[in-house]
Amino acid sequence: MPIKVSVVIPVYNPGKYIEDCIASLLRQSLPDDEYEAIFVNDGSTDETPGRLDRLAAEYPHMHVIHQEASGWSGKPRNAGIAAAKGEYIQFVDNDDWLGDEALERMYNYGVENGADVIVGKMAGKGRPVPLELFRKNRPHANVENAPLIDSLTPHKMFRKAFLDKHNLRYMEGRRRLEDHVFVTEAYLRAENVAVLSDYLCYYHVKREDASNAGFQRFDPVGYFKNLREALDVVEELTEPGPLRDRLFRRWLRNEMVERMRGQRLLKLPEDYRQELFDEIHKVVVERFGPGVAAGMQPTQQIVAGLIAANRLADVEEFAQWESGIKPSGVLENLGWDNGRLTIGFTAEYQSGGEPITFRAEGDKDLLAPPLPKTSLDAIALLGADTSAPLGKSKVDLVVRERATAAEFFQPVELTREKVAVAGREGYFRQVLRATAEVDPLSAANGAGLDAGIWDVLIRISSCGWTKETRLGSVRGEEAGRGRRAAVVGSPARLVLPYWTDPHGNLSLDVGQKTNRISYEFAGLTAADVTVTTDPGRIAVALPFHVQGESEAALKLTSASAGRSVDLTATLTARGADKAELSAGLPLGELADGQWRLELTVPSTGGGKPVALPLALDVSASGGAVVKPLAAAAADLAAKDPARRKPAARPAEPTLLRRAAGKLRRALKK
Template identity: 35%
Template sequence: MPRVKVSVVVPVYNTGKYVDECAPSLLGQSLPADEYEVIYVDDGSTDDTLARLEKIAAKHPNVQVHTRPNSGWPGAPRNLGMSHARGEYIQFVDHDDTLGPEALERLYEFAKRNDADVVLGKMSTTMVRPRRLFRHTVDACTIENDELMQSMSPHKMFRRAFVEEHGLRFPEGPWILEDLLFVSAAYLKAERISILADYPCYYWMKRDDGGNNTQHRFSPRHGFWSNCRTIVRQIKDGTEASDDIDALQNRLLHRLYHVEILSRTREPEILREDPAEQRQRFEAARELALTEFPAAVREGLPTVSRLRADLLERGDFDGAVALAERVREVKARSEVGALRWEGGRLVADVTLDLLRGDGEPLALVERDGKRWLDPELLAGVPGAEDGWEVRDPFRLAYAELVVKDRDREDWWYPEGDLEVRLEPLGEGRSRLVASGRLLLDPERLAGGRPLERGVHDVWAYVQLLGIDRMVRVTGDGTPGAPATGPALTGGRLALPYWTAGGQLALDVDQRQRRLGPDTAGAAAANTGRGRRSLPLPYIAAAAGAPARIKVTVSSLTLDAELIPAPEGITAELRLPARLALPAGRHPVTLPKTDTPVAHAVVRDGALLRLEGPAYEPGTGRRLLDSVADNGQVRRVRRRLGR
């Protein structure tokens, strides 16, 4: 009997239909069914969840169902599931999420190859922004890679022997932040942590009813602040204290401070919640910040975050609200240079910056040999009347481009990096900008594989001065129009265009856009001439397979091909050698397009040549065409290869 490689532990409670939606992704894995098990643990459901689970288990020998009295939280069910696990590795999955079809096989093989204690599989999600942690696959790292703190959900693969050796368990009962306690403990103990970033392993999606939205889980009633204190102390106990802002302990605590503490002082929460309730949160956050977080954590924050922390420490709730109102107005702006195809990649220069609410750049002001935060941003903020110094404008600043698969919610990172720099604005003012080159390769972007058929939107994430924004990359092209010409890549057409909102998108394999209308003008002006193939210089191409397309030649609809031209830069249209058409010159059109892309010259059912619509034959060609019906001339022409 094959050994069990992976145990999938799924806690459930009153899940209903979501059990049936999740189950196919768990039971249809590429890993053989006798090499993994699915362990459902029902936490005392009162609906039909248990009946649904038992029905699934009856059909699948590798499915177990266990029950327990309701605990009100996923920790106890997960612990029970771990106690029944026989797999070499344990993968946690929530009942309303799904796995990629090859997730378990890829994660297990990756874990074994790297002898990993913990494996993080790439997550696709509508719940949070994409994490740069998953930009590159990492064979092995430790907690020294503080980017691990970007991913604190339990939806990972853990070596069972490692979990048992260190007695890792989830806190049980209503214990909010239970996942942070378990995962941070695992990170601190692990000798080898691996990150699989080239395949979407886990789909963490927002439910229709909002039932898995973690923003609703903030609850002082369930011990939020005391639990947060426990996690902070666990990290402090496992690392060495230091006054260096870049020391490991301070880098790890930065995530907790930024997410769990400063969230109580910034938009949207401080502007959205009831002021009386928010004041209580503010004071609780202040007490925890002052008693548990080293000063080096606050000193290591970027400029605006450090100002928020200062207002928090001083107990200035009104100042924090005023700052949140001003920062909420800040927008990110993208500028895109001329788009073009180079070697099968969509290329453009991209620049990102931040704008104040009035549309002016968020500036830094030089005064007394120092840099100060834009006074317009601080206007009306109590406690900041004298300005706020920008000690290090590049502190934790970065920007990146990401491409979203609109149909699948997968996020991918194009090649190249964006560089953050200071750009003078004149009169002692400057601004931070991030700039670089978009290099989007449709045949390699998806973890070294081709993008799936569909529309792919280009986004940018920017974090400058402690203000972070996700923004669609927008250009000044006509909304709904091509951003540049089409390209033939890997046997498919890639069509860049500006959406109705003016944002950059790429349609791969004609999911929504069609070749034809966007190229009608260029097609009509084509003066080229060929035999069975006609050069189409307005379509870029990289070396690779041809693409099959439908064309109409007069009244005959048939399959044609787009092929890379011999020079490897542009494409050619190739028609079959035989055409069931009368002799003559026939227009060649694409579906839903009236403008000819070519004309086919046919004699005796054979394609003699293809001509561009603007091709004008010389006198000799017209004479030969005029006598082409003469049998002897036709024989001579065939002999001459004309």
């Protein structure tokens, strides 16, 4: 079979961190004879070379190239390109790993859409990844119609013939941002770029020892020299104008302005802070016209203007204020409606624990940072836009899978409200009021949520700030009343919203990944159960949301003999937040005595039995009643003296016990 995909992995002293990468490559759904992995060992001095040799000896589609250390990833990636036999080449770092179906899905998607480059959805494990780019599938993307420029890491799939046609190779040697140069040119030369967002393809991982190359402190002079090379590519392949300005804006925003904001700036040593600022100032003055900064958010424009004016002290003042800005949210209501979880909440930014305020001046809304007059005057002199574009403020609700960090945006309906500040004429807060819907069957960009723990968070974007926070620790009473487990879909899956410990945030347990479902039954009493004897039948009222009707199972276990009877049960909706579990009761098979009850709710990956705090007491005459478990145990002990626990021996007073011990030791002597 022709090789469809060659995976190129540059390797340098990864130690144990390469094992997840290897395992993910061996798990690929693409048949072994349709893909290959090429590990390029760039002079590793740990045990990795031997590990890779053993891997290649065991698996014919795993290959290893050994070369002398080159100092960075460019040369080993180029060696992998030269050796690749695949139609496409996927680059993977030795710290990262792929989703099990990543190669198959990305290849098929690329062929289907005639793509030169395929960008698969990424999850960041301890490190940031693009978010807006992966809101939806983009089968025909380019730098004008999609935010491709937000993703410049090399972890993508490229058509090999396309790379060869344009002689696209990585710059070699010990250098920074070689991936920016390579990927930017690929985007600008590609006839089509396809963005696959409905499957998590790539896991971008921050190592526990934080020794990934991208996390090392860098030399500002060398770094920004390399950055200029990426800008050179843009200048070569675009005309002056709005598109070039928008592409340049990515480097001004991410690599310069954002390094000069909030705690990211303030935590740097003062000498290094100055050195970094000086190099950024040079690039801003040399390379960027006024149209580049003009397209950024007001807060970013202020910082960019202060950088251009060479005013580090004012940048630091502004960073002090911004470092205290935090997002906040209140969970107002929660409830299920026709299989969808409705989440109502409010959100706003705070600074120093108080809501951020804005100032109205005529028909304009303005930022009102509490900065010294000298800083405000400097900002005014620069002509930086200090208006607050509050009409563009938005809040997203995101569900994030805890184990993989996969994120998916949920649909939100939003209203923006101005709230006057008491005692301060002309000042106001902006409160975002939102309602989101989470459909467990389509919440993952059209696919269902996989079994796992999904944390719920909100992400507020306003005035140049984009920050996220968990939702639920601050909530209204209505939210607590509306929290219910739900059984949705066919095949059915169990979804349980719950409050996390100890913070009380909202998370979703899909497929019984925790034992929290048992807490939902803790409040059941005998009054929630109806038992009939002619015919024998049991019905239990449960605090569940159910769509229509679903199968379940009920297990009865004899408290005395240990014998069990399995019953097929039906779970039926009885309103928006109640359900009835019903099953035939074969009283003839149940001996005189007590029977413990265990419920198994249908769930993704198979449900787990959960004990109910109730017992079925069957009499010799065939009658049956339900009792709380504690009362049933007491009745059983009264009937069977052998089951009574012996009385606890009174504890000896501590001093008396010590004295007795001393006397025994003395007698032994």
